[in-house]
Amino acid sequence: MNRPAPVEISYDCLRFLITHNPTDAQMGKFIEDLKAFGVNTLVRVCAATYDKTPVEQEGIQVLDWPFDDGSAPPDQVVGDWLNLLQAKFKEQPGCCVAVHCVAGLGRAPVLVALALIECGMEYEDAVHLIRQKRRGALNAKQLHYLEEYKSKLCLRLKDANDTTTEPARSPTETSVSMVLWPSGTP
Template sequence: MSAAVQKRIPTVAVPAPATTTYFKPAPSEIAWGKMRFLITDRPTNSSIQTYIEELEKHGARAVVRVCEPTYDTKALKEAGIDVLDWQFNDGSPPPPEVIKSWFQLCLTSFKDYPDKSIAVHCVAGLGRAPVLVAIALIEAGMKYEDAVEMIRK
């Protein structure tokens, strides 16, 4: 490219996006009846404060972590948010003990804290976490096709 052409092309500095101010994909709130869930991707230690703000915005009282632990839960607990570790393999159905614990959490949370939600995350918020939410919706009487469609929106 000639020097004359280079002079006519303006250069603009574009700042890199801050890695702690957004989520990929965006959190999804799923509400049906008295149930409210927030499906998210996994936070990091550097994004944990932003994650807490998002949880508070959606009234989350608990976070269910179904993937490998990769961040410190201390800040969540200090913010009054319970953290439950129910890890299971990606691509596999949740084991019976996870399903039983999940149902119990849903029953007690939505009865005792009707204005709160439950957050659930896996690595990207696209596999294990939506499966748990779908199971809760189906157990509550939603048709499985409707549960999948609602979560995919």
């Protein structure tokens, strides 16, 4: 089966790698890709179909947060995802967090879109940025979820003067230092 190549989504100081679920035969290339993008954490949002030990032996943390194919993530997964990102991007600014589902077209992109929205991006811009790099990403149910999602802005940025920055209205790169808010704090 021919699967799409992994894609990096970057916005401000956030870096994500969206990929598909590798087979055992693809594991070597999969690990090479993770290392090439500087991934330090991998989140699997589909059922585990491969042994995570080889990935962990490369110093990459693997987390399993599966949820139903084609659906929006449950609140527990959203909370865990945002808490992970707050910790990772605060401890290791510029690091890359990888996330995969089976094909990398639904569950993984919806989590990345949530992170972009929490950073202050409008949902339409988040979807556009992801779809520019991952054609066919996100189904109607997931799009509706993102449209209705109420951001807590828990991944907002502060500049060097400790002033909250207004994120760009379009998906462009900016250079600001990252300070993450605790959940629920504007």
